[in-house]
Amino acid sequence: MRTPNMSERWAGMASAVASFMFLWAMGKQFIPIDMQGEVTSLANKVISFIDPYDHITIPQSDGDSMEYYMLYIYAEAYLGYCCSNQAHNLKLVEFGEDTNRFSVTVDTNEDVMDEYLGIKIWWVPLEQSQLVGLLRGEVRRKYLRVSFHKMHRQIVVESYFRHVLEEGRTIRAKNRKQMLFTNEPSSSSSSKRVTWKHMAFQHPSTFDTLAMDYDKKNEIINDLVAFREGTDYYSRIGKVWKRGYLLYGPPGTGKSSLIAAIANFLKYDVYDLELTAVKSNVELRNLFIQTTGKSIIVIEDIDCSLEFTRKRKFNKAAKSKTDVEAKIESLLEEEEASKVTLSGILNVIDGLWSSCSGEKIIIFTTNHMEKLDAALIRKGRMDKFIEMSYCGFDAFKVLAKNYLDITDHHLFGEIHELLQETRITTADMAENLMVKSVEVDVEACLRKLIKTLNAIKTGNEADNWVRLV
Numbered sequence: 001m002r003t004p005n006m007s008e009r010w011a012g013m014a015s016a017v018a019s020f021m022f023l024w025a026m027g028k029q030f031i032p033i034d035m036q037g038e039v040t041s042l043a044n045k046v047i048s049f050i051d052p053y054d055h056i057t058i059p060q061s062d063g064d065s066m067e068y069y070m071l072y073i074y075a076e077a078y079l080g081y082c083c084s085n086q087a088h089n090l091k092l093v094e095f096g097e098d099t100n101r102f103s104v105t106v107d108t109n110e111d112v113m114d115e116y117l118g119i120k121i122w123w124v125p126l127e128q129s130q131l132v133g134l135l136r137g138e139v140r141r142k143y144l145r146v147s148f149h150k151m152h153r154q155i156v157v158e159s160y161f162r163h164v165l166e167e168g169r170t171i172r173a174k175n176r177k178q179m180l181f182t183n184e185p186s187s188s189s190s191s192k193r194v195t196w197k198h199m200a201f202q203h204p205s206t207f208d209t210l211a212m213d214y215d216k217k218n219e220i221i222n223d224l225v226a227f228r229e230g231t232d233y234y235s236r237i238g239k240v241w242k243r244g245y246l247l248y249g250p251p252g253t254g255k256s257s258l259i260a261a262i263a264n265f266l267k268y269d270v271y272d273l274e275l276t277a278v279k280s281n282v283e284l285r286n287l288f289i290q291t292t293g294k295s296i297i298v299i300e301d302i303d304c305s306l307e308f309t310r311k312r313k314f315n316k317a318a319k320s321k322t323d324v325e326a327k328i329e330s331l332l333e334e335e336e337a338s339k340v341t342l343s344g345i346l347n348v349i350d351g352l353w354s355s356c357s358g359e360k361i362i363i364f365t366t367n368h369m370e371k372l373d374a375a376l377i378r379k380g381r382m383d384k385f386i387e388m389s390y391c392g393f394d395a396f397k398v399l400a401k402n403y404l405d406i407t408d409h410h411l412f413g414e415i416h417e418l419l420q421e422t423r424i425t426t427a428d429m430a431e432n433l434m435v436k437s438v439e440v441d442v443e444a445c446l447r448k449l450i451k452t453l454n455a456i457k458t459g460n461e462a463d464n465w466v467r468l469v
Contacts, residue, residue, distance in 0.1 A: 060142040074168030080105030083112040122147040205260035211395035241358030248369040249388030252427030269295040275305040281344030288348040293359040303371040390423040403433040418453040
């Protein structure tokens with residue numbers, strides 16, 4: 001005999017509940033005021049007896065926290081894997097890293113049943129309209145409704161949901177793609193919340209193709225492995241599971257490529273934070289709250305992204321002000337209060353708000369480390385300082401393999417000697433090795449590089465910078 005779904009169960013109970021509510025509304029006016037509280041309590045017990053099921057909703061987002069969003073995503077992944085065989089209506093939710101594989105889950109308003117420890121639990125994805133402001137109008141909010149017999153509430157809340165999250169997280173990890181997030185500029189309208197927008201992260205850089213000194217590369221890899229496996233260590237020492245990297249050096253030395261290689265090595269998402277698009281410390285905090293674990297938060301060129309000290313443009317010592325002067329002062333104070341401050345940065349990377357989720361790497365990049373405030377880069381905030389220097393022979397060999405597909409050549413010795421006497425960035429080195437035609441002329445590319453290095457050595461290139469035409 002087929003087990004009725006929740007829709008059919010509700011159809012049978014709806015008539016009884018509606019009849020009772022009608023009678024209660026009619027009879028309530030004849031009940032003395034001092035007795036209405038007790039009678040109302042009794043009425044609720046009657047309704048509870050008629051409807052013995054509890055209902056829990058899982059919203060796609062609570063408007064601020066990324067954790068609610070991930071809770072919804074994990075539950076949706078669980079439904080797609082464990083319960084979709086019961087559903088007639090399905091929907092695609094994402095592609096895995098293998099683009100020939102599709103992920104599906106239960107479609108909206110499709111009722112499915114799950115069973116856990118002999119307990120029957122019903123799920124249904126739903127949507128509802130919500131007014132979010134006169135200018136933006138209505139938006140559709142998604143949520144999952146879970147229904148079960150109230151006698152099983154403790155098992156469902158304390159055990160079943162934990163089971164759903166663990167399974168959903170595992171399923172999600174198998175199918176997920178790395179994502180690249182960036183923050184949208186905030187609006188002056190109070191109804192618009194600052195958010196992240198995202199796309200698939202498809203940067204090809206890896207440690208195999210990264211032009212860097214061999215020993216330094218291995219040191220970074222070992223540090224990343226220790227961090228990734230450090231959940232017990234960080235818990236034992238009582239620190240937030242995060243790590244800070246500062247990448248510093250001249251432009252064109254591969255800072256962005258290293259970030260991409262780190263992300264691909266760890267399979268972490270990347271949050272590229274544009275500080276100039278953040279209006280206030282509050283917005284900055286909200287953006288950090290929305291980030292998830294297993295992620296890298298990047299602030300590139302932090303010495304150019306933010307002015308940590310601002311000067312007042314009016315005379316505070318004035319004893320009396322006209323209305324116009326007072327208005328100007330008020331506007332200036334409001335403008336100053338709307339800027340991200342050094343204190344705001346420190347609070348989100350190393351204060352209480354840094355603990356909103358673990359397993360994060362925070363990376364700052366700069367071309368001028370001497371310009372940074374000492375409080376921003378002290379030990380404990382930035383755990384590892386990585387100098388991205390000019391191209392050495394190890395980096396050259398990686399680039400030669402990448403661009404020319406060679407591991408040795410009779411001109412390598414001369415190039416080795418020149419690199420010890422000159423400075424050239426990896427970007428300029430790559431430009432010299434890049435093949436400009438279909439036919440690869442290895443000899444010509446290497447001799448072009450030697451000519452460039454000799455020009456730097458003899459001082460024909462101002463400030464040892466390569467100018468390529």
